Amino acid sequence: MIRYREIVNGDDAKTNNNQMELRWLEDEPRMRMEESMKKNLLLSAAVVALIFASAVYSNAMVTTILRVNVPFAFQVGKTQVPAGAYVVQIERATSSSALGTALRLTTMDGKSQFRVVATPGNYRAATRAALTFNKYADSYFLASVDSYGLGCQVSKSKIEKEVAAKMQPAERASVAAE
Missing domain, CATH: 1.20.5 (Single alpha-helices involved in coiled-coils or other helix-helix interfaces)
Structure with a gap:
């Protein structure tokens, strides 16, 4: 002014x-x-x-949810996981396999959660849902998750590779999921 x-x-x-x-x-x-x-x-x-x-x-993520009761302790990536009931989620990108697949295991009480990156598996006509483990002596390592034709493979961890080098070839153990 x-x-x-x-x-x-x-x-x-x-x-x-x-x-x-x-x-x-x-x-x-x-x-x-x-x-x-x-x-x-x-x-x-x-x-x-x-x-x-x-x-x-x-919206480009597809999630498959399974429930499973694993009767033995097992290894997921670097983590030792106790036996028990789990909710297994397979989170897969629909647009590109480059985005990958994530695998999440959560205890039924929700207190513990374990994650690992996986690769899309074979899209075969599986008639059931199951978790497959590689077994070396008394050690179990999560190898794959199949859900009625949609599955994912878990890469061998450094620990599993070390155990596999010392042991005979792995046996396969499978646990049915719902």
């Missing part, structure tokens, strides 16, 4: 120039506000795009 009064009270010859300067000074905050609004609009659009992309990605 003070600047406005100075301009208005200036010389008549300078008034037109000063008024033009006044318009410029008045337009500057508006231009800054417009730039700020454009940035906010672009940021909002980016957030909305990310929300839609994540929704599409979450």
